[in-house]
Amino acid sequence: MELWYTEQHTDDVRFSIKVESQLYSGQSDFQRIDVFESKEFGKFFTLDGLMMVTEKDEFIYHDMIVHVPMATNPDIKKVLVIGAGDGGTVRELTRYETIEQIDMVEIDKQVVDISLEFFPLTSSKLNDPRVNLFYEDGLKFVRNKVNEYDLIIVDSTDPFGPGEGLFTKEFYGNCFKALNETGILVNQHESPYYSSYAASMQRAHKRITEFFPMCSVYQAHIPTYPSGHWLFGFASKKFNPLTDLDAARWNALGLKTKYYNTDLHTGCFALPNYVKDLLDQAHE
Numbered sequence: 001m002e003l004w005y006t007e008q009h010t011d012d013v014r015f016s017i018k019v020e021s022q023l024y025s026g027q028s029d030f031q032r033i034d035v036f037e038s039k040e041f042g043k044f045f046t047l048d049g050l051m052m053v054t055e056k057d058e059f060i061y062h063d064m065i066v067h068v069p070m071a072t073n074p075d076i077k078k079v080l081v082i083g084a085g086d087g088g089t090v091r092e093l094t095r096y097e098t099i100e101q102i103d104m105v106e107i108d109k110q111v112v113d114i115s116l117e118f119f120p121l122t123s124s125k126l127n128d129p130r131v132n133l134f135y136e137d138g139l140k141f142v143r144n145k146v147n148e149y150d151l152i153i154v155d156s157t158d159p160f161g162p163g164e165g166l167f168t169k170e171f172y173g174n175c176f177k178a179l180n181e182t183g184i185l186v187n188q189h190e191s192p193y194y195s196s197y198a199a200s201m202q203r204a205h206k207r208i209t210e211f212f213p214m215c216s217v218y219q220a221h222i223p224t225y226p227s228g229h230w231l232f233g234f235a236s237k238k239f240n241p242l243t244d245l246d247a248a249r250w251n252a253l254g255l256k257t258k259y260y261n262t263d264l265h266t267g268c269f270a271l272p273n274y275v276k277d278l279l280d281q282a283h284e
């Protein structure tokens with residue numbers, strides 16, 4: 001008998017991975033959590049039936065959500081990470097010795113517990129002494145922060161269920177307030193390809209541009225996310241990710257990365273015309 005994990009990417013499109021075994025299934029206070037073992041992608045976990053992390057392709061997402069802002073401003077010292085319960089974003093951040101403090105706010109402790117148990121490679125740095133873990137709603141956490149962070153990374157689920165609040169105007173406005181005068185906000189920005197994801201991406205983009213003077217979008221190829229074409233939002237009060245990149249400075253750090261490099265940094269902001277059009281036409 002064959003076992004397959006199938007995810008509904010649209011009403012008419014499904015994506016399947018052959019599964020060797022299911023390692024865990026449980027319901028937390030916030031969402032259903034499933035962990036699977038597969039030959040092609042190694043272990044992977046889903047929340048409410050949506051792919052979060054696979055051992056094989058997580059490096060793409062985590063490289064791109066961390067190294068793009070860090071190479072744009074290597075002086076970042078204090079970081080707020082929202083969501084990111086698997087630990088992959090924190091793992092990449094801790095590679096920078098210059099970072100002094102990482103506050104991570106994950107709503108669901110059970111995701112962190114599952115990651116520590118089944119995904120030692122992504123969760124390996126959650127116990128770094130610079131990391132403070134808060135089990136709270138990120139939307140509420142940022143409400144009373146003012147001028148505190150150099151970088152906020154929103155590594156959230158999609159804009160429904162517990163992640164919904166992390167795509168609202170209120171949240172982006174509070175992120176703006178929580179960042180200092182050179183602050184950068186990076187968020188997972190959904191996919192431009194299928195219309196329901198594209199609509200979320202457009203709404204998020206429109207809302208972020210209402211607060212930040214510098215807003216752009218960059219892309220990566222992530223095989224297990226809907227359509228494989230994924231976007232990240234880059235917004236800042238000061239930094240332009242293209243003109244402020246000091247490639248020589250980042251390369252001198254000697255960090256070994258499997259996806260990110262400084263040529264790709266420049267290239268990933270070059271968007272296909274249909275994506276540019278979607279961003280130009282973005283509305284509430």
Ligand code: SAM
Binds near residue numbers: 086106139161
């Ligand atoms: N890389 C993943 C992706 O885009 O599919 C996301 C990774 S991470 C597992 C997303 C995390 O965001 C989840 O663990 C979820 O519990 C957390 N999350 C969702 N809503 C949240 C909220 N309002 N505050 C804090 N964390 C939240």
